[in-house]
Amino acid sequence: MTVLDNRALNRATLARQLLLDRADIPVLDAVAHLGGLQAQEPQEPFVGLWSRVRAFDPATLSDLLTGRSVVRTHLMRRTVHLVTADDVLAWRARHDAMLRQRVLGVYRRELAGTDLDELAAAGRAVLADGEPRTMTELARALAERWPTPGPRALSEMLIAAVPVAQLPPRGIWRTKAGVRNVLLSSWLGREVDPLSPDAADPVGQALIRRYLAAFGPAASADLRAWCGLAGLPAAVAAIREELITFRDERGRELLELPDAPRPDPDTPAPVRFLPAFDNAILGYHDRSRIIDDEHRGLSVAGARVVLVDGRVAATWTVEAGTVLVTPLRRFSRTDRAAVAEEGRALASFLSDNDSDRVQIAASPS
Incomplete structure (x- = not known):
């Protein structure tokens, strides 16, 4: 079985994640291709799409949200994601058991003895009038x-x-607002697709194909890390003949779509600024294809990161309209120039007064 090293996996990931070249596709198609964007920090998906979609206009994403083509909801890993209306209706029932179990993992003692089906029915009754409600x-x-x-x-x-x-x-772009919840079916005017009784798990099969299209090649453990679903072996088995397989440097079997892009490992990778909790990093159990193990904690701490030559090489923040970059390793002169150029473009995108200021701290010794 062919072994793909981390650089080969890195370039495949960048290509699937629209980070090797910005894509000339509609924003809705980008959200669908990526299988959603993690979005518990409401403004972060705008940066994620700016780094992926050519000439991205943030008003377009805002319009998709108000137009009900894209939805904010708890889904993969019980985190808030931006997903297309079609995807959330197709996928939500398949995630129900996982969502409940993850809440019980935190509140099992508090919820002991509570009939969860009764609680759900009562909650539906409360929300049935269509009025948005806070937690x-x-x-x-x-x-x-x-x-x-x-x-x-x-x-x-x-x-x-x-x-x-x-x-x-x-x-919504540049808007601060609290969480107000409404029934998904009420908001979208369509019911969630029922859970299929088919043992081959057709929704799980669709999730696997979509995951590999956006994240592959990847191991079954990576798939679970992305969606939070443990019960996908039957779906993997059902489509295995469609797939090809590789191994990574750690010996894990990697599942892959046969016609998906796997660029030459020497393909140049441009500097990219990623938002907090970007799925290009969080969508894997083994994140070594894109971030060094010593920096893995940044991916769950909400740090915004900069990719240099396709790997996490710095963190970034914004203060008073200036993009501040803190290198995690030594930057060459070429690296600093490329980071500064992309940082200025990001500053202009984020600024409401055409600021393009960027400041790069000294590299660590």
Whole structure:
């Protein structure tokens, strides 16, 4: 079985993630191709798409949210994602059990003895009038019937057990707004697709194909790390004959779509600025293809990172309109020039007064 080294996997990842070349595709198509964007920090997806879509206009994503073509909702890994309306309706039921289990992993003691199906039915009844509600309002509506768990446990379980959308203006460009929840079916005017009884798991099969298109080649453990679903072996088995396989340097079997792009490992990779919690990093169990093990903690700490030659090489923040870059390794003169150029473009994108200021700290010794 052919072994793909980390550089080969890195270039494949960059190509699938639209980070090797910015894509000339509609924003909705980009969100769909990526299988959604992690979005618990509401403004971060705008940077993620700016780095991936040529001539990205943030108003387009805002319009997709208000137009109900893209939705903010808890889905993969029980984190908030921006996903297309079609995808959330197709995928949500397949994630239900995982969403409940992850809430129980945090609030098992508080929710002990609570009938979760009854709680879900009561929550649906509360939300049936179509009025958006905050987490506090949802918990308050249920507290009389379930006084013991506490408001946080109640509301967290409710939005895991009942498909809801977080409404705009949360997630709109340059807008601060709290979370207001409404039934997903009410917001989209369509019901969530029911869970298929087919043992071959057709929704799981679709998830695998979509994951590999955006993240492959990848191991089964990487697939689980992306979606949070453990029960996909039957789906993998059902489509295995469609796939080809490789091994990575650690000896893991990598699943792959036969016609997906796998660029030459020597393909030049441009500097790219990634937002906090970008799935190009979080979408894998083994993240060594894109970030060194010593810096792995940055990927879950909310650090925004800079890719140089395709790998995490710096962090970045914005202060007073200036993009501040902190290298994690020594930059060559060429590296600094490329980071400065892309940083100025990012500063202009983020600024409301045409600022293009960027400041790069000294490289570590």
